[in-house]
Amino acid sequence: MIVEGKQKIWADYQKDIPDDHYFYVRSCIRQSFWPASEVTFLDIVRNKLGKDFYENAYHTTCGGIAYHSDSIPQETAMTIIARQFALMHESGYENYVCSCITSFGLYTETLETWHEFPELEAKIRQYLWDSCKKEFAKPKYLAHASDMIYKFRFDIAKQMKFPLVNVKTGKPLKVVEHIGCHYSKMFPSKGFGGAEYPHVLVGMVEAWGGEVIDYPERRQCCGFGFRQYFVQANRGYSESNTHKKFESMEPYEPDLIITNCPGCPYFLDRWQYVIAEQTGKTYGKNGYGIPALTYEEVAGLVMGYDPWDLGLQVHQVAIEPLLEKMGIHYDPKKKYQGVNGKDLGMPQCPMHIKSV
Amino acid sequence: MKENILIIGGGAAGMEAATQLQKMGLTPIIVEKSEALGGHIAQWDRLFPAFHPAKDVVDKMLDQVKDVKTHLNTEVIDIQKDNNGFHAVLSNNEKIDAKAVVLATGFDIFKAERKQEYGYGIYNNVMTSVELEQFFRTGKDERINNPKKIGFVHCVGARDVKVCNTYCSKVCCTTALKQACEIKEVFPDAEVYTFYMDLRMFGPGYEDLYLKTQKDFDVKCVRGRVCEVSEDMDGKLVIKAEDTLFGKPLKMTLDVLVLMCAMEKNKSIDAIQQKLGVANNSDGFMQNSDMYLGMNSTAQDGVFVAGACTAPKSLPDTIGEARSVATQVYNYINR
Numbered sequence: 001m002i003v004e005g006k007q008k009i010w011a012d013y014q015k016d017i018p019d020d021h022y023f024y025v026r027s028c029i030r031q032s033f034w035p036a037s038e039v040t041f042l043d044i045v046r047n048k049l050g051k052d053f054y055e056n057a058y059h060t061t062c063g064g065i066a067y068h069s070d071s072i073p074q075e076t077a078m079t080i081i082a083r084q085f086a087l088m089h090e091s092g093y094e095n096y097v098c099s100c101i102t103s104f105g106l107y108t109e110t111l112e113t114w115h116e117f118p119e120l121e122a123k124i125r126q127y128l129w130d131s132c133k134k135e136f137a138k139p140k141y142l143a144h145a146s147d148m149i150y151k152f153r154f155d156i157a158k159q160m161k162f163p164l165v166n167v168k169t170g171k172p173l174k175v176v177e178h179i180g181c182h183y184s185k186m187f188p189s190k191g192f193g194g195a196e197y198p199h200v201l202v203g204m205v206e207a208w209g210g211e212v213i214d215y216p217e218r219r220q221c222c223g224f225g226f227r228q229y230f231v232q233a234n235r236g237y238s239e240s241n242t243h244k245k246f247e248s249m250e251p252y253e254p255d256l257i258i259t260n261c262p263g264c265p266y267f268l269d270r271w272q273y274v275i276a277e278q279t280g281k282t283y284g285k286n287g288y289g290i291p292a293l294t295y296e297e298v299a300g301l302v303m304g305y306d307p308w309d310l311g312l313q314v315h316q317v318a319i320e321p322l323l324e325k326m327g328i329h330y331d332p333k334k335k336y337q338g339v340n341g342k343d344l345g346m347p348q349c350p351m352h353i354k355s356v
Numbered sequence: 357m358k359e360n361i362l363i364i365g366g367g368a369a370g371m372e373a374a375t376q377l378q379k380m381g382l383t384p385i386i387v388e389k390s391e392a393l394g395g396h397i398a399q400w401d402r403l404f405p406a407f408h409p410a411k412d413v414v415d416k417m418l419d420q421v422k423d424v425k426t427h428l429n430t431e432v433i434d435i436q437k438d439n440n441g442f443h444a445v446l447s448n449n450e451k452i453d454a455k456a457v458v459l460a461t462g463f464d465i466f467k468a469e470r471k472q473e474y475g476y477g478i479y480n481n482v483m484t485s486v487e488l489e490q491f492f493r494t495g496k497d498e499r500i501n502n503p504k505k506i507g508f509v510h511c512v513g514a515r516d517v518k519v520c521n522t523y524c525s526k527v528c529c530t531t532a533l534k535q536a537c538e539i540k541e542v543f544p545d546a547e548v549y550t551f552y553m554d555l556r557m558f559g560p561g562y563e564d565l566y567l568k569t570q571k572d573f574d575v576k577c578v579r580g581r582v583c584e585v586s587e588d589m590d591g592k593l594v595i596k597a598e599d600t601l602f603g604k605p606l607k608m609t610l611d612v613l614v615l616m617c618a619m620e621k622n623k624s625i626d627a628i629q630q631k632l633g634v635a636n637n638s639d640g641f642m643q644n645s646d647m648y649l650g651m652n653s654t655a656q657d658g659v660f661v662a663g664a665c666t667a668p669k670s671l672p673d674t675i676g677e678a679r680s681v682a683t684q685v686y687n688y689i690n691r
Contacts, residue, residue, distance in 0.1 A: 001587060005469070005477035196472035196584075216586040216594040251589050 001214060006197050013184075013194035017151050018141050023093035024053045025084060027100030028061040030262040030294075036311030037296040038099050041145055044299060048159060049152055053097070056087045064102040064182075068226045074113075075124065081110050082128040086136035096139035097148060101261040104144040105182025108190050111138060142190075144183065146260035146295050150192055150200045153207040161304035164210030166255070167327035172211035173255040176290075177201035178245075178268065180261025181221055201258050204295060208302045217248035223271060224263035242271035246283045246290075253285070256322055257292040265315075268292035273316045276353035287354035289317030301328060308334050320356040332356070358383050359689050362444055362454035364432055364625065367395020368417065368671060369663025369678045370460035375420040376682030382689065385452055386426040387444075389624065393418060393426065395462055397671060401492035404527075404534040405561035413671070432628050442658065456658045456685050457632065459642065460678070463619035463664040466513030466521070474509065474615055475585040481593055482585060484512075485528070485616045488535055492542075503611035506539055507595060508532045508550040509582045514618035514668075515553060523639045525618035526668040529556045532616045533569045540573040548575045549608070551582050551597050559670065580606065585613060619668040632659050642666045652681040660684055 026038050045051045062084065063077035088096055098104050114121035128134050149156070164173040179198045184191025193199025196219070202212050221228075223241035228234045245268070259265040272289040276282050284290045292315070293301075300310040307328065312319040313335045323330050335356075336344045349355050361377050363370045366388030374384035392398065394417075400410035427446055434445040441455040468476035468484050476482045481499050485508075491497040510532055514525035529552065536548045555577065557563040569575045580598040588594050593610045621640040629636075633656045635643045642665045645653045652660050662681035663674040 002478055002480060008469075008477070009472060194472065197478065214587065216588050218586060219584055 009197050010193045010199040010202075013189065013192060013199070015143075015147065015190070015192060017143055017147055018095045019051075019151075021052045021093060022054070022095045022097040022143070022148070023088040023091055023139075024055045024145070025059050025062075025096070025098045025103070026055070027098070027103060027262045028065070029266075030099055033262060033266045034294050034297070034311060034314070036309065037294040040296045040300045040305065040310055041099070041149070044156070044296070044303070045148060045152070048303065049155055054091055054093060056091055059084055059087055062098070062100070062103040062106055064100065064106045065226070067106060068102065069230055070227075075120075075127065077106060078110050078113075078120075078124045079127045079131065081107060082124050082136045083132055083134060085138060086128065086132070086134040088139060089135075089137040094137075094140040095143070096141070097143045097145055099145045099262075101144060101146075101180030102182045102263075104142070104190075105186055107142055108187050111142065112187065114138070144191075144200075144260070146183075146200050147192060149295055149299055150203050153204045156299055156303060157207045160208060160302045162302050162326045162328050164205060164208045164298075164302065164326070166325045168325070172209055173322075173325065174213050174252060175205045175210040176213050176215070176218075176249050176252075176254045176257040177205060178218075178222060178257055178259045178261075178264050178292075180259070180264055181225075183260060201260055201295060204298070205258060208298070213249065213252045213254055215249045215252055217245045220245050220248075222259075222261070222264040223267045224261075229263075229267070238267065239271050239274060242267055243275055246272065246275070249290075250283050254290055255325060256298070257290055258295055258298050259292060260295050265292040265294055269316050273350055273353050277351055280352050282353050284317070284321065286321075287352075288321050289353050291315060291317050291319050291322050301326065304328075306330070306334075308337070316350075317353065318355045359456075360385055360452065360454040361456050361458060361685055361689075362387065362432075362442060362452055363458045363460055364628070365395070365460035365462055365663070365665070366390075366393040366426065366428075367460065367462045367663065368397050368674045369462065369665075369681075370395070370458070371417045371421050372675050372678030373458050373460055373662050373681050373685075374424045375417070376679050377685060378421075378424060380682060380686045382686065384424050384458075385454065386421070386424055387430050387432055387446060387452075388426065388428050389431045391429050393421065393428070396465075399486065399489065399493075401489050402534070402538065403671060404530045405559070405565040407534065407538075431624075435628055435631050437632075437658070455689055456660060458660045458662055458681055458685065459625065459629065459632075459634065459654075459665055460662045460681075461622045461625040461665045463668065464622045464624075466519075466525075466618040466620050468512060468615045468617050470519055471512055471516075471615070473584045474512065474582065474613070475587070475593075476615055479585060479587045479593060480591060481611060482613045482615065485531055485535060485614055488539070488614050492535075492538055500612060503539075503543060503546055505547045505608070505610045506536075506543075506549070506612045506614065507582070507593075507608070507610045508536055508548070508614045508616060510550065510552040510616050511581070512615040512617050513620065521618060521620065521639070523668065524556060526556070526558075527670050528616040528618060529554075530559070530562050530565065530670075532614075533565055533575070535614065536575040537565075537569055537573045540575065546611075548573070549610075550575060550577050551580055552577060553579070553581060559672070578606070582613075619664055622665065625665070632656055634659055634661070637666075639667070652677065652684045658688065660688075 063080040067077040188195035228238040
């Protein structure tokens with residue numbers, strides 16, 4: 001591996017991101033899968049970094065799941081997006097940041113398509129007016145939320161309490177970075193580091209003391225792939241994708257996986273359980289799995305958030321071995337407590353993959 | 357009739373044009389930006405399809421131009437035209453007056469790192485066809501350490517919309533097969549694979565080379581493009597491709613991967629080309645006045661082109677064009 005080669009590519013694919021004042025839109029599936037990640041993101045940027053990130057309760061899904069599943073035509077997705085942009089405009093913002101990778105890809109695709117085909121943009125303006133009586137302005141800047149954490153990664157490092165270092169050995173944790181396909185594979189110039197060697201997560205990991213693993217199936221899809229999973233008959237294909245990745249990363253003995261997509265951490269997490277149930281094989285040490293976390297969860301951990309406030313108990317793979325490696329104290333009794341200490345009940349333990 | 361003819365570029369086209377112009381009684385003057393004449397061919401070990409030593413050809417060409425006035429390590433930095441002809445200023449501060457100009461500026465090699473998915477400059481054992489040729493010449497390259505499995509990727513930077521080069525680079529197919537045979541000569545036990553889109557064996561003896569590659573050297577030719585390259589824990593390369601004849605994806609571990617880099621227009625001449633008023637084609641190469649009958653002339657009176665500055669060309673094509681440009685210039689001077 002020639003690190004200088006990657007550094008050159010990273011230098012070629014940089015973006016000049018506005019420092020402040022963003023209109024933030026959530027992800028429809030992240031709110032279900034990882035509800036604390038978006039809350040943590042907003043807490044970090046607003047309260048820890050003092051930035052202005054506004055959200056509007058009337059925003060909706062971007063339509064990306066339906067669009068990529070061929071359930072709605074592109075014009076419908078574009079009209080939904082136009083409505084989101086109208087909400088941003090009405091709220092007095094010009095910079096748009098979204099939580100979901102697929103949304104980011106779809107917003108980028110939409111803006112690029114309108115740039116190439118202005119007549120289509122005019123048609124969408126009419127659709128939006130006919131359906132909602134709204135007018136939109138295109139954002140001056142479009143970012144993904146992971147771009148923001150990347151931009152502020154050194155500011156976060158200044159507030160870091162638990163670096164990505166094994167407290168027992170003093171060595172950096174070995175981290176697999178997994179980028180959502182829609183981040184930069186369609187438009188390489190829109191992502192930090194481009195399409196082949198994205199830097200957005202690598203930059204975070206390195207700024208926070210970890211060591212990134214480059215393994216042969218790094219670029220492989222997590223297995224979600226929309227129709228690979230949504231079409232029930234294809235789910236074996238989804239699982240085999242994930243299986244291929246774990247077989248490839250296993251020899252490197254990663255401590256955790258960091259992701260920036262709604263679906264990737266879900267499938268990298270849940271399929272480990274299924275693979276273990278089917279084959280008895282686990283990929284972490286001592287019968288545990290490898291934790292697959294969102295970048296907000298990793299940022300929250302290094303900044304000293306309570307692991308259960310970050311929602312790490314909703315992961316299938318047990319997080320405790322990672323917490324112990326990082327020297328993070330946690331209260332096992334609070335793992336399955338909800339708001340105001342409400343007992344949520346402990347889930348049934350799987351047969352093969354170890355839980356605490 | 358000792359008219360000066362300015363030849364920009366001292367590769368195969370420039371040297372051969374100078375040789376012929378001198379024989380015709382004109383005074384060619386070669387301006388070459390590098391430290392020696394010979395161009396890309398001087399860096400080559402053997403030539404397809406007959407494995408002829410490149411040095412033999414280059415030495416003969418050099419001998420033919422030994423009396424031609426040559427400026428090495430020199431570029432044309434300005435050029436003007438008036439009723440008396442062309443007036444060039446060189447980077448060594450010399451000035452040349454010439455009745456005609458021959459652009460023989462050749463090509464650049466496509467920068468393999470632009471195809472990021474192939475990992476050139478990222479993964480240690482990915483190399484270019486030019487670097488492999490240097491290994492054949494010198495026997496030295498630390499990446500080549502008794503390899504057991506070697507792959508060649510055709511069309512790197514050619515026939516590729518993603519890098520805006522839709523043209524065929526013409527010589528890479530035959531070069532890949534030549535190099536595949538040569539690497540088998542050095543490492544007879546190695547398995548060698550070439551990944552191609554189409555094998556364009558267009559010249560005399562080329563199709564025979566293709567058969568020889570498979571029958572005598574047991575090189576496996578796979579029709580399909582490599583889509584990504586990565587590195588495993590042992591530093592070996594893991595490639596993914598599609599075998600389009602079998603209709604199946606393919607994954608393979610290799611010790612060395614060789615990228616057959618395309619020719620691109622030599623952009624270092626752009627400023628002078630602009631001053632001379634010679635346009636480019638949509639593929640970026642220089643535009644001649646007619647692809648059938650005016651392949652050596654341009655839209656500008658007294659400005660001629662020869663060799664790979666107008667399109668990718670093999671050495672025989674280039675020599676042929678250099679000889680024809682000499683005739684064109686001779687006729688122009690004597691019009």
